[in-house]
Amino acid sequence: MESFYDNVSKESLIYLGVALAVLIFLYWSTSVILKRLGKNPKYLLPSGSFRKLATPLVLLFLSILIRLRSLREVLHLEEAGFWFRKASTLLFIFAMTWVMIALLKIVKQIVIRNYDVGVEDNLKARKVYTQFTILERIFIFIIILLAVGFSLMSFPEIRQLGLSIFASAGVAGIIIGFSAQKFIGTILAGIQIAIAQPIKLDDVVIVEGEWGRIEEITLTYVVVAIWDKRRLIVPTPYFIDKPFQNWTKTSADILGTVFLYVDYNVPFDKLREELTRVLNETDLWDGKVNVLQVTDSKPNHVEIRALMSAKDSPTAWDLRVHVREKLIVYLQENYPESIARTRIRIDQDSTHENKK
Structure with missing residues (x-):
């Protein structure tokens, strides 16, 4: 023990002890604050927030610790000071990158938890979720890119090489720019x-x-x-x-159409009454739009369009096929003569003359 104290000054031991105490206190206080915020309804953090930050925070504090000169004196590694500083720098960059990404994910969870994508009118929720999802990936890409750049630039040899490359970019930079244009x-x-x-x-x-x-x-x-x-x-x-x-740019609800091609003697008012009855009897209809119009006429048939509304596009599809089937069955059972058909008119006088 005496030889140990002879090689290590008391100031270094005190400095190292204080540094360890400060780091332990910072880690403990951070954990307490995050856990209490997680239990407070006003500042409710997502579950597992501290667990996501625990490991990068430990690495961050460790990178600060191994950079201390007093630690190297205690471990008798003064000659390896360069490698200790280099390792602590890389570890610090890695830990900070991890902390920033973890914080970014926690912030995203805090924001999007107030918006439920599963509700019927989820336009605002989908808008917020889309923005944060894409922006999160952009920020993560930028953070990782900067971290790799800072790590490489921490080596003097690579820094000089990078400056030389930037200085002599010239035509090569233009070629790379055109290649990366897409x-x-x-x-x-x-x-x-x-x-x-x-x-x-x-x-x-x-x-x-x-x-x-x-x-x-x-x-x-x-x-x-x-x-x-x-x-x-x-x-x-x-x-x-x-x-x-x-189809859902401004709202989730949507209009659906059903086209029928029927004979000229179809009773339009009866068909409108049947459409109303069919819509009232199904939960697929949202009760907003109910219209039946004659939209076109051809030599052999009339085009009828039934217009209806639904809360979203899948429901509108189911509503359209349901209404189409019910209207066709209604015509088959009540007005079969109204089904579109091809008529042929035979002139008896002209036929008799042709036989002669």
Whole structure:
């Protein structure tokens, strides 16, 4: 023990003890604050918030600890001071990156938990969820990119190499810029979707003739879940450069149409009464729109359009097929002569003359 105290000064031991005490106190106080905030309804944090931050905080405090000169004196590693500082720098960058990403995810959970995507009128919830999902991925990408850059620049050799490369970029930089033009355009399209929101998560769209819902939005591509359980992968610039249909851009409710082609002697008023009865007897109708109009007339039939409303597009589809079936059955059972048919008129006099 005497040889140990001879090699290590009392000031170093005191300094190291104080540093350990401060780090332990900071970690303990952080855990207490986060746990109490998690129990307070006013500042309710998502469950597992401290668990997400515990490991990166330990690494952060450890990176500060191993940088202390007194620790190296206690461990008799003064000669390895350069490697201790380098290791502590890299560990600090890694821990800070981890803490920032964890905080970003906690903030996202705090914000989106106030919006339920599962409700019927979920337009605002889908808007907020889409923005935070895309922006979260953008920030994570930027944070990791900066962390890698800071880590590499902490080495003097790599820093000099980087400065030399930047100084002599010239034509190479222009070539790389043109090569990365499409990739950068894709990233910018993802950011534009997050801000302008031509599409949102769970939007009903028609893309390339396919009907489906927006299932996932990333910086580079969008996943559309088609009605028959297929997945259509579309690059994000598609929704900026090309026209497409968005059935739920401003609201989830939607109008549905049913077209019937019937004979000229169909009773329109009776058909309107039947449409009203069918709509009143189903829960698929939201009670807002109920219209039957004659929209066109052809030599052999009349076009009738039944217009109805539903709370969302899947319900509107079910309502349309239900109303179409019931109206056809009604015509079959009550007015079979009103079903569209082809008429042929035979002139008897002209037929008799032709026989002669």
